Amino acid sequence: MTGSITEPRGVTRRLLQANAWFVYLFFYAPIVLLVIFSFSDSRNVGVWGGFTLDWYGDFAASEPTKDALWASLQIAAVSTVVAVVLGTMAALALERFTFRGKKVFDALLYLPIIIPDVTMAVMMLLFFAEASKLFGFTKGFSTITLSHIAFSISFVSVVVRARIAGTDQRLEEAAMDLYASRWQAFRHVTLPLIMPGILGGALLALTLSLDDVVITQFVTGPGWTTLPVLVFGLIRKGVTPLINAVSVVMLVASTGLVGLSLIAQRLRSDTS
Amino acid sequence: MRTGGDTGEDRTVDNSAVDIRGVTKRFGDVVAVDNIDLSIADGEFFAMLGPSGCGKTTTLRMIAGLEFPTEGSLRIFGTEVGTLPPNKRPVNTVFQNYALFPHMNVLDNVGFGLRMQGTGKADARRQAAELIELVQLTGMEQRKPSQLSGGQQQRVALARALVNRPKVLLLDEPLGALDLKLRQEMQTELKSLQRELGVSFVFVTHDQEEALTMSDRIAVMHDGELLQVGSAEELYERPVNRFVADFIGQTNLLDATVLDEDMIVLANGTRVMAPNPHPAGTKVAMSLRPEAIRLGPRGSVPAEHEATSLPGVVAAMTYLGHALVYRVNIDWLELEVRTETVGAQDRLQPGDEVTLWWDRTADWVVPDE
Numbered sequence: 001m002t003g004s005i006t007e008p009r010g011v012t013r014r015l016l017q018a019n020a021w022f023v024y025l026f027f028y029a030p031i032v033l034l035v036i037f038s039f040s041d042s043r044n045v046g047v048w049g050g051f052t053l054d055w056y057g058d059f060a061a062s063e064p065t066k067d068a069l070w071a072s073l074q075i076a077a078v079s080t081v082v083a084v085v086l087g088t089m090a091a092l093a094l095e096r097f098t099f100r101g102k103k104v105f106d107a108l109l110y111l112p113i114i115i116p117d118v119t120m121a122v123m124m125l126l127f128f129a130e131a132s133k134l135f136g137f138t139k140g141f142s143t144i145t146l147s148h149i150a151f152s153i154s155f156v157s158v159v160v161r162a163r164i165a166g167t168d169q170r171l172e173e174a175a176m177d178l179y180a181s182r183w184q185a186f187r188h189v190t191l192p193l194i195m196p197g198i199l200g201g202a203l204l205a206l207t208l209s210l211d212d213v214v215i216t217q218f219v220t221g222p223g224w225t226t227l228p229v230l231v232f233g234l235i236r237k238g239v240t241p242l243i244n245a246v247s248v249v250m251l252v253a254s255t256g257l258v259g260l261s262l263i264a265q266r267l268r269s270d271t272s
Numbered sequence: 273m274r275t276g277g278d279t280g281e282d283r284t285v286d287n288s289a290v291d292i293r294g295v296t297k298r299f300g301d302v303v304a305v306d307n308i309d310l311s312i313a314d315g316e317f318f319a320m321l322g323p324s325g326c327g328k329t330t331t332l333r334m335i336a337g338l339e340f341p342t343e344g345s346l347r348i349f350g351t352e353v354g355t356l357p358p359n360k361r362p363v364n365t366v367f368q369n370y371a372l373f374p375h376m377n378v379l380d381n382v383g384f385g386l387r388m389q390g391t392g393k394a395d396a397r398r399q400a401a402e403l404i405e406l407v408q409l410t411g412m413e414q415r416k417p418s419q420l421s422g423g424q425q426q427r428v429a430l431a432r433a434l435v436n437r438p439k440v441l442l443l444d445e446p447l448g449a450l451d452l453k454l455r456q457e458m459q460t461e462l463k464s465l466q467r468e469l470g471v472s473f474v475f476v477t478h479d480q481e482e483a484l485t486m487s488d489r490i491a492v493m494h495d496g497e498l499l500q501v502g503s504a505e506e507l508y509e510r511p512v513n514r515f516v517a518d519f520i521g522q523t524n525l526l527d528a529t530v531l532d533e534d535m536i537v538l539a540n541g542t543r544v545m546a547p548n549p550h551p552a553g554t555k556v557a558m559s560l561r562p563e564a565i566r567l568g569p570r571g572s573v574p575a576e577h578e579a580t581s582l583p584g585v586v587a588a589m590t591y592l593g594h595a596l597v598y599r600v601n602i603d604w605l606e607l608e609v610r611t612e613t614v615g616a617q618d619r620l621q622p623g624d625e626v627t628l629w630w631d632r633t634a635d636w637v638v639p640d641e
């Protein structure tokens with residue numbers, strides 16, 4: 001045994017190992033089942049009826065699912081870009097500058113993380129109801145996207161802030177000593193160094209937007225159904241393996257996103 | 273006999289590289305730099321010396337433009353730079369912990385300043401490569417700072433600043449993070465580099481030995497104030513006050529009161545001859561360097577040194593090979609005395625009653641502040 005003094009031994013060690021396995025089982029068994037039954041040639045979820053790709057075929061052929069996927073992607077793309085820009089700016093303001101009311105701004109920025117989804121959804125609904133009296137817009141793409149931006153900003157700025165706090169402010173001074181303007185110092189030194197944080201924040205925003213059900217359902221309008229909202233609606237009519245197939249697609253997409261972001265961060269962290 | 277004067281910094285030279293007049297810097301209630309006057313000549317190796325927290329870095333940062341003076345005037349080659357941003361000043365800095373850009377390799381770090389000034393990529397790379405060669409890092413161009421040793425990072429920081437051909441190079445404790453051997457090597461290298469380039473170096477350090485070995489002139493700071501500016505010799509032999517006397521080299525400080533222009537009374541009532549410019553009654557300290565004191569058996573003092581002698585008792589003796597160090601008790605104080613090594617039978621032993629004496633020109637009376 002080469003374990004260090006702080007490494008658990010004997011019974012403790014075995015219990016901890018068992019616990020780890022249990023946790024993994026708990027996490028991944030449903031996922032494995034989901035994937036398996038998405039290939040099951042039986043209308044009954046949970047009854048194996050032989051291998052088939054039909055459900056994926058149905059997914060590809062079904063107009064509502066395709067529309068929902070497309071809606072989800074548009075909303076996620078726009079809300080992520082906006083939330084990343086605003087969230088990064090907020091993070092920079094909070095980490096690098098002092099201004100009046102900073103403490104209040106700081107606290108308010110994190111409110112969306114704490115507030116329950118349903119409360120947030122009701123707030124948004126009310127807000128848009130009042131706002132539409134003034135401006136007369138219809139609910140749909142814009143309201144969903146705005147809501148997603150509203151809750152994503154907080155998450156982005158938490159992630160980016162952590163990264164900014166970890167970078168040395170003196171580097172920017174060094175850049176300015178070397179004839180960089182403020183903007184150049186930011187562009188060539190600070191930005192590349194906090195990029196992993198920005199990428200991480202972007203991924204988080206993307207994921208949050210892609211799988212939000214509660215808030216989206218409250219603020220959506222005619223013709224705008226996102227993929228998770230569609231799935232949620234379908235379930236109420238009865239679970240079919242089509243739902244499994246849709247879920248697997250979403251699972252693969254978000255796992256892929258996480259993987260990409262990790263790779264991106266790895267590339268970047270070599271350099272820092 | 274010589275005595276303390278002012279800080280020695282009253283000249284205003286038109287062609288001085290850096291000219292600081294009445295500069296004060298406050299951070300809220302903290303006075304980091306307190307009304308200092310300073311002129312640094314073109315091509316001079318100038319050190320700023322003082323204990324941690326005395327305002328050295330703040331002064332350097334004001335020259336760099338990273339901090340703006342609360343009051344006073346700051347000129348670089350005659351141009352008032354007051355609140356000019358750092359990127360508009362012909363000075364570059366080697367930062368205390370180097371502040372190398374971690375996401376860039378050595379070549380891009382060194383070329384950064386040129387790129388920011390609009391030099392083309394190829395040209396910047398060529399010039400950067402030259403400087404990398406100058407600091408003997410050829411072959412390391414593609415490495416990231418994290419893949420370099422402390423000494424190598426230090427050289428990159430130096431090259432990154434010098435590639436811009438600054439008119440003044442600022443160095444903030446650049447050798448502080450290096451081990452002793454490397455430190456001494458770099459001291460020599462920096463000094464010869466400075467001679468070669470003929471650029472003013474403003475070198476901040478808290479290590480008096482480093483300041484003494486490298487610099488043409490040294491400014492001693494304490495608590496935000498500039499106490500004295502002068503050559504190593506001036507500071508060592510003619511310190512303006514107790515703090516400088518104590519800080520530069522090793523010395524014995526004997527508390528005393530001025531009797532008249534020729535005599536002082538030591539703390540135990542002994543009168544010794546020490547011509548001085550201070551009014552009678554002034555509290556002073558007499559500085560006696562360990563190597564300036566002679567000692568012999570009680571009563572062996574030569575007649576001409578009678579007026580500059582003290583009785584004492586040897587407390588300890590240390591053999592250092594080339595020298596002997598005695599600790600000698602004189603009533604209220606233990607003095608350190610350093611003599612050349614003599615044969616074992618001629619050495620004084622602990623408990624021996626002795627007389628200490630010194631040349632009339634060896635002591636130095638400073639105000640006790």
Ligand SMILES: Nc1ncnc2c1ncn2[C@@H]1O[C@H](COP(=O)(O)OP(=O)(O)O)[C@@H](O)[C@H]1O
Pocket residue numbers: 299302303304322323324325326327328329330331
């Ligand atoms: N940005 C700052 N804010 C507040 N106080 C500061 C700041 N920079 C320096 N000081 C204070 O000014 C004094 C001088 O600091 P500094 O110039 O860094 O000293 P040194 O470099 O000689 O160690 C210290 O008391 C320090 O605490």
Ligand SMILES: [Mg+2]
Pocket residue numbers: 325328329330
């Ligand atoms: Mg300092």
